[in-house]
Amino acid sequence: MIEIIDKLKDIIPDGKIYLNEPMKKHTSFKIGGPADVLVIPQNRDELLNVISLLRKENIPFFILGNGTNLLVSEKGIRGVVIKLSSLKNVIVEGDTIIVESGAPLSYIANVALLHELTGFEFAGGIPGTLGGAIVMNAGAYGPEMKDVVEKVEVLDEEGNILVLANEEMRFSYRHSIIQEKDWIVLKAWLNLSKGKYEEIKSKIEELNARRKEKQxxxxxxxxxxxxxxxxxxxxxxxxxxxxxxxxxxxxxxxxxxxxxxxxxxxxxxxxxxxxxxxxxxxxxxxxxxxxxxxxxxxxxx
Ligand SMILES: Cc1cc2nc3c(=O)[nH]c(=O)nc-3n(C[C@H](O)[C@H](O)[C@H](O)COP(=O)(O)OP(=O)(O)OC[C@H]3O[C@@H](n4cnc5c(N)ncnc54)[C@H](O)[C@@H]3O)c2cc1C
Structure with missing residues (x-):
């Protein structure tokens, strides 16, 4: 493991590699023992290099979004946990938001609001990241991720980057193809439509209030x-x-x-x-x- 940590240090900046890191600090349940190593890649290249290193060295790894759908054991996670929270670049092109997988859903909902794009309000109160939400086909109050995802860029088990259309994602209730494969969501294209700022804002507020009242x-x-x-x-x-x-x-x-x-x-x-x-x-x-x-x-x- 020590050798690996030295190699990780060549890829990930100082201060973004944590040893014996308690997973309860990274999960919404606030439960979970230590990960041998937890790293937070600062950009896509660092993520791709870390995965390629770990695969080459046969070190197990676990991809962590915001830890809001996880129950981690007391003994924690062996190998390396890769937390994607810094991968949240976003571009808006017309009615499409192109966004990296570590972006929080609330942040994406806010981007949609600022660009007066409707269709993502349902996800604004779900506390996960885009990647976790695609893996889970997260949904609330009717719509699910499958209703807004146009295509998804993934890294497959052999290190190839693929772009999968919505139909290829095998979305169903709280399920997507990513749960069947050892793949990593890198980014996605979300297809929304033109809306009105005030209407989008009040929809988000209404859904958040419902959540607060019921959950x-x-x-x-x-x-x-x-x-x-x-x-x-x-x-x-x-x-x-x-x-x-x-x-x-x-x-x-x-x-x-x-x-x-x-x-x-x-x-x-x-x-x-x-x-x-x-x-x-x-x-x-x-x-x-x-x-x-x-x-x-x-x-x-
Ligand atoms: C208070 C509360 C309310 C919630 N409300 C809802 C709700 O209304 N609707 C709903 O559907 N869910 C809800 N959830 C559950 C949870 O927020 C969602 O499942 C969310 O999509 C998980 O995202 P995450 O980033 O936290 O994923 P994590 O919990 O970090 O990970 C979940 C799974 O996805 C994998 N994963 C994460 N990112 C990637 C990636 N980029 N590539 C490959 N695999 C990845 C992980 O390895 C793990 O297997 C709620 C949770 C809480 C705590």
């Missing part, structure tokens, strides 16, 4: 814990199963929105995993419905 934003979480089972709402099933406010250690089924498991302060990885399993078991017993986690559970078990 337990005052506690750490990773958003909706489970996918929506076909024909049901996970939160409603959990509430009807009598699990509102049910807790294990510091992990609790939110009283404000039963679809969210929250960290009330000192939740461990196992508190959350045990609570997920308990909720799945009770809902299965009562309603015969299988709840599948939407959040990604990662790290050394």
């Amino acid at each position: 337990p934003l005052e506690y750490p979480s990773a958003g909706s814990t489970f996918k929506r089972p076909p024909g049901y709402y996970a939160g409603k099933l959990i509430e009807e199963a009598g699990l509102k406010g049910y807790s294990i250690g510091g992990a609790k089924v939110s009283e404000k929105h039963c679809g969210f498991i929250i960290n009330t302060g000192n939740a461990t990885f196992y508190d959350v995993v045990n609570l997920i399993e308990h909720v799945q078991k009770v809902v299965k017993e009562k309603f015969g419905v299988e709840l599948i986690p939407e959040i990604k559970i990662v790290g050394e078990k």
Whole structure:
């Protein structure tokens, strides 16, 4: 590992390489043990060079957006975590926003607003990055990323840069082709339409207010814990199963929105995993419905 760190230092500037970095500092759940190494590439070339080095040296790596859909284990992540938060260049060409994958969705929504482009309001309150949102086909209040993505530039497992059209992304509910492959989203073209500043602004404000009213934003979480089972709402099933406010250690089924498991302060990885399993078991017993986690559970078990 020491050798690798020296090689990483040739690519990434000082101060952007962290050793034994607690992942709880980089996840919205505020849970997770150390990553052996965490790096923050400052531009696309640094990202491509780091990936090429790690692949050549056979070092495992994990791509981190904003860590808002993740539950990281207590033992943390072996190898290198590559955090994309500095890759957020954006260009606006007509009705299209071309943006790098580390850009926060709220930032892109603001760019759209300033250019009076409508269609991205739904994503403004989702706390992830563009890359994470494309991987997850994130969505809210109806629209999903698949409705605005025109094409996506990815790095494949062999180091080729490909541009995939929307139809090639295999978008479906909280799913895209990136979850099936070892690919990295580099940037995307978002196709929006002309709108009016005041209307776009009030739509964003209205959706944010709805979020604040319905979701337990005052506690750490990773958003909706489970996918929506076909024909049901996970939160409603959990509430009807009598699990509102049910807790294990510091992990609790939110009283404000039963679809969210929250960290009330000192939740461990196992508190959350045990609570997920308990909720799945009770809902299965009562309603015969299988709840599948939407959040990604990662790290050394
Ligand atoms: C309070 C709250 C509210 C939320 N509301 C919503 C909502 O309304 N709708 C919704 O869909 N989600 C919601 N989420 C979940 C989450 O914000 C989304 O899934 C978001 O898209 C994740 O983005 P991220 O950058 O944080 O990804 P991360 O959590 O960092 O990563 C998620 C996955 O994507 C991979 N990944 C990230 N970037 C890349 C990349 N560039 N290339 C390849 N792989 C990559 C990671 O390796 C990981 O497997 C919410 C979460 C919270 C905490």
